[in-house]
Amino acid sequence: MDEAAVRAVDRALAALRRGEVVAIETADGTVGAAVSVESVALDAVERLKALTGGSPRLVVTRRRAMVLGLADARPAPASGDGSSDGSLGEGFGAMALDRPGGLSADQAHALADPEQHPLAQGRLPAGLTAAEACPGSREATAVDLARLARLLPAAITADLPPAADAGAASTAAANAAEWAAEHDLLLVRAADVADYRVHVVRTLRLVADARVPLVGSENTRIHAFRPADGGPEHLAIVIGDPDPEQPVLTRLHSECFTGDLLGSLRCDCGDQLRGAIAEIARHGSGVLLYLAQEGRGIxxxxxxxxxxxxxSGFDTVDANEILGFEADERVYLPAAEMLRQLGFPAVRLMTNNPEKLRQLARCGIAVVERVAHVFPANGHNDAYLRTKAERSGHMF
Structure with a gap:
């Protein structure tokens, strides 16, 4: 994936977050347009019609379609993303929703946003249909872009009609770049979106490090790793002087603004963070990787x-799925890449999550031992911890 492709995806993500329309080109050279449901303006549907001459449709994840009663359940992919390389993966895929006469922007909002739409299937818009969106299609790519942009995973899309029916529009579609430029749209290729996350992780590089004495662990250095797209940095907190010839005591910790910084009682993240630092210090040396993937990656x-x-009464797994996400969208390729660059090929992993063990091993890091990392409930996170054990398989 070249630098121009990375820039194109990065700019498309920023455009979606601003509520702008972006153009998507697929492998066969056809092109369409998409806008994030979360950021869509009321006139966006009409603009898509005018731009493409096609019929706009709403695209949601299969998870969200299942919640709405428009898709059957399938066996769940592995937590994280169902892939071994840290890519988005197909997961449950995407589905295009439509109805005779099309969906309005308000209807699209209601279908995609669980806070606006009742979950009862009987209250869906009349005549609503759902169709699978093939991997690599403009519809599936639009949803992946929304996920990468950390928006609700839903988009409104419309395609330029095929050449046999499109007249003048087909001439524009023959050259996607010209068509996008003519309409002042950012153009991104579906294949580049599919490759984006893995490529960006593989471009992680150390950009800064410094000695940062911590309470109870004065011999500590923090190393900051930045991806090529200029996105959020991942941090490696190296305590003491770990021996790279021996499995290093390691904790993978996904950032949690509410728990780590504010001391939220809804989760156990703050306890896990501070407890891991204290335990590594007590052990004498080790590494805590602070990963920029808030909210299990959402x-x-x-x-x-x-x-x-x-x-409203749902647990953490249900809540993510109602939003249209998988229960856990985190990836661990960044952690593996950081450990490789730090020179630590084998670890003793502090975790209660068996998926971290599997994913890190799949990414090429030897996990020689699981070290339990458990903290008591506080009266506010009892259900949260119970869900971890009963639905996510955490080992307490």
Whole structure:
């Protein structure tokens, strides 16, 4: 994946977050347009019609379609993303929703946003249909872009009609770049979106490090790793002087603004973070990787939305799935890449999550031992911890 392709995806993500329309080109050279449901303006549907001459449709994840009663359940992929290389993976895929006469922007909002739409199937718009979106299609790519942008995983898309029916529009479609430029749209290729996350992780590089004495662990250095797209940095907190010839005591910790910084009682993240640092210091040396994947990979804003859903009586797994995400969208290729660059090929992993053991091993790091990392409930996170054990297989 070259630098131009990385820039194209990065710019498309920023455009979606601003509520702009982006153009998507697939492997066969056909092109369409998409806009994030979360950021869509009320006139976006009409604009898509005018731009493409096609019929706009709503695209959601299969998870969200299942919640709406529009898709059958399938066996769940592995937690994280179902892949061994840290890519987005197909997961449950995407589905295109439509109805005679098309969906309005308000209807699209209601279908994609669980806070606006009742979950009862009987209250869906009349005539609503759902169709599978093939991997690599413009529809599936639009949903992946929304996920990468940490928006609700849903988009409104429309395609340029095929050449046999499109007249002048087909001439524009013959050259996607010209068509996008003519309409002042950012153009991104579906194949580049599919490759983006893995490529970006593989470009992680150390950009800064410094000695940062911590309470109870004065001999500590923090190493910052930045991806090529300029996205959020991942941090390696190296305590003491770990011997690279021996399995290193290691903790993978996904950032949690509410728990780590504010001391939220809804989770056990703050306890796990501070407890891991104390335990590594007691052991004498080790590494804590602080990974930029808030909310099990869905981002802080979506995590807050999940909290609101939980307050209605759902657990953490259900809340993520109601939003249209998998129960856990984290990936561990960044952690493996950081460990390789630090020179630590084997670890003793502090975790209760068996998926971390599997994923890190799949990414090429030898996990020679699991070290339990358990903290008591506090009266507010009892259900959260119970869900971890009963639905996510955590070992307490």
């Amino acid at each position: 981002g802080l804003v979506n995590k807050l939305r999940a909290y609101r859903i939980q307050d």
